[in-house]
Amino acid sequence: MNTPSFRNWQSVQTEVLRRIHAREWIPGDLIPNEVDLALEFGCARTTVNRALRAVAETGVLDRRRKAGTRVAAQPVAKAMINIAVIRTEIEERGQKYGYQRITRNEVVPPLNISGAMNAHADRPMLHVRALHLADDTPYAFEDRWIDPVVVPDALAENFETVSANEWLLTHAPYTHGEISFAATSATIGEAAILQCLEHSALFTIDRVTWDGDAPVTKVRLLFGPGHCLRAVL
């Protein structure tokens, strides 16, 4: 067995994936430990570790101290979704970006909004509604709530030329957030804004971010009919 030598972690990773693909290592199997693999591959254990860690991050391997490393029986497909600023997203597709602010108010949000943000139910918030356009046609409707206690600067901004989507990135840091994707049926008002039929199926993104315990912003993005979000596996 004249094993070719594996001199970097990427080649070790490739070899590991090959063995799994070729069923040399069967799903559920325990594979050799790092020390043995390092010996076999003729490299340092650190290098094997780096490779196995990378594979494990994709869900193909399952690693546990003492228990060792196994080929995942039911690998969970992991897709990395990149959510960029909407303007960038449109411009990268070679389209012309357009923006229209629709409304801006300071009101007490409905309970489902303050609830989702984990915020005080009686505190007024900044409510901004706006439309993003690609090549002059409606692309996405942004319905956003901003907590003015956490982001006081937002009160001085009218969001007429800069979208909240973009402005918040540079003015409101957050520590963590939640995002969810769904399909919703266009209300008559949404249909008018997006220039589509009532009850059209709209791809929807809901996102809430916090800075520690403090709610920063909650946004719902409604994309025009036909929109889809892609990723690789």
Add this chain to the structure above:
Amino acid sequence: MNTPSFRNWQSVQTEVLRRIHAREWIPGDLIPNEVDLALEFGCARTTVNRALRAVAETGVLDRRRKAGTRVAAQPVAKAMINIAVIRTEIEERGQKYGYQRITRNEVVPPLNISGAMNAHADRPMLHVRALHLADDTPYAFEDRWIDPVVVPDALAENFETVSANEWLLTHAPYTHGEISFAATSATIGEAAILQCLEHSALFTIDRVTWDGDAPVTKVRLLFGPGHCLRAVL
């Protein structure tokens, strides 16, 4: 400046994130190089490297050889989506999983299917339609095409008790794939299967996988109204 010492990469990562959050390092800024940070933090450069690499993977830092490491001006939010087997997904929510195969045929697929799979347009494929149920109510409709040349074993399987969703995981390895998310309007047939109204907005996942150049399978999953996919940021 009595810097506490940072003895592991996680604490270095935390400190880096803190500085960005606290605006000590402004978006667009060049931050000190690894050697300097290692000196400041009192740890090895390897440790700093590990921490910065982890932060860069989340999109908060931008690293380039020679150019150095910068705080991303417009960080692209990255959400990791885990797509598990549907049965597992349902059972993990404490619901009872149910499955019904609807149809199974060997036919030449329509052009949009063979096109998406990058397959020969005139080759017959295995077409399986099935319904997944949670607590006896329709959860997702699976409409799948399988290339029998690539997965010959599939011809011997009737998919009456085991879903293709699950069977393929252990019988058809793939090297890469594409996934896309969208919202579609229920046709009358789909509405009947999912027991919802025609034109309901359905969350839809399309997935195609390949084994090298060879197309393995293409699946469209239509989820019942109200379904949503969550992730953390």
Add this chain to the structure above:
DNA sequence: CAGTGGTCTAGACCACAGG
């Protein structure tokens, strides 16, 4: 060309959890 991140190495110690 030179400075930066990218990686490898050999060895060491540690934390966790299986048996």
Add this chain to the structure above:
DNA sequence: CTGTGGTCTAGACCACTGG
């Protein structure tokens, strides 16, 4: 208790790319 992965270290060389 002990084997496994997780991590740190110091030093070295390399690859890329900006100036």
